[in-house]
Amino acid sequence: MSQPALSQQVALLEQETGQRLFTRTGRGVEPTEAGLALLVHARGIFELAEKARVDMRERELTPSGRITIGLPPRVAHAMTADMVQRFRSEFPDAAISVAEGLSIRLREWLVAGRLDVAVLFDPPASPLLHMETLVREPLVLMATTLLPTRMRLAEVAALPLVLPSRPNALRQLLEKEAQPKGLTLKVVAEVDSIQTVLSLVARGVAATVLPASSLREWTHGAPPSIAAIYAPVIRNRLVLAVPRARPATRLSRFVVQLTRELAESHYGQDAQAH
Template sequence: MELRQLQYFVAVVDAGSFSRGAVVLDLAQPSLSRQIALLEADLGQRLLVRTGRGVTTTDAGEALLVHARAMLEISRRARDELGEMDESPGGRIVVGMPPRVALGLSAPLIRRFRQRFPRAVITVLEGLSVALRESLIAGRLDLALLFDPAPSAQLSYQPLMREKLLLVAPPKSKLPARVALPALANYPMVLPSAPNAIRHLLDSVLGPRRIELQVLAEVGAVRTVLALVASGVGCTILPESALGAAGDEALPRAPIGPPGIWNALVLATPTVRPATRLVRGTAQLLQELDFRRHQAE
């Protein structure tokens, strides 16, 4: 069993077929099929079953997949740590960010990363905070920016920014200077759908107070929420930094409370894996960014 064969096996599973896996690996499909067959012969187990839509894993394949991912991750980290012997470390780092954070922060982060680590490669993956947190625990990410993550003994959180949530209304709406929590129930709402961190925060604050919102629609992306608000469908609840695009200035907004509802953006790092020089340096770059300014761009 060779590490290369495990890499090919994982690529085929992730791609869902031999043909797509061959494209990802830049490898001829017959060569890829042969390597998987050699791996199956070496292990004495059938790992993949071809179907009309691609491939599926057998029970043995599912068991191997867990070990293969772990072995490939250990191999990658070993290469990264050896690369740190150079003055400018090489290797690859994967950073997770929520979409609206990535929109403003990816460019300044990558510019500074290229200056600091010219021999290294950075990958920015976007996703909801809940999914990014699970990927960080599973070892698929090296660092992540998360909104209001649940506690975990496997992760360390460093607060970066706190923001107060606002009630945002369609253009020309008349809002009071401040909206009390119970009054939120009077406004028709368009909200991000679970497991969005803002939605979870609202539920955790309003639920115990038995304040039930009039939810007209739920959508996945914050920009889609704002587009619906701008078209007059209803109101929403978001932090100030989410209102940075052209046209958002026409949307009336009002602070909520007392008590106010605050969300928190944190830098999450794993506690169970040693931080390489590249990880530590990238974490420092993230801490140096002006989150409020860049999210508003």
């Protein structure tokens, strides 16, 4: 920049700030106190501009790496295909791993650092994990025999039931509600696979208690009879959990938000309908 142009820019800056920014001496110029103060602001402005440029460059780049999410089997069956497809579309150079397991195991893996994100059913609180309830879904009774539209928990407990074995979260939730009322569940078979549970219900072996959305897993001809449970109404919690100590990345932030959207898409309607 030529000397006249530079002098004109300095004059305009002094006019805009209303401050004398330089003191002219025989050896050149020196910044005034106001000039030094403006220099601090100017450096901050340039740093912010550089951060903005870096952020924009990062958004142009495609992250690589791997992220691992843990899902209970029923959730994995409903959400995995959509999750992997959306993830691959957004991050073609990254990889996603989906681990299936009971909520109690997924929680252990999350605390141990084997998972980055997990979806859990009714987990106990932990200072090591940040938890967010995605949806609360009512439990219902399913059977091939004709059921009333609503049944008290005491009536449900008296029926022959096929349920998952402990420490399944649904089994624990159901027993937690039954015990204070002095009720003992009449469990005639313990089966951990939801598909097998529904198969036994279809054969008329026993009834079962499952979240309302489990009806989507039914593949046995005519749909079963469904009764809403009350006195009390029992709702499970589908929870999104991430380790508190682990810094968020673009991959983890995307998977967390995607999990929220898929949970609402797959389970939100069932929760609202009951």
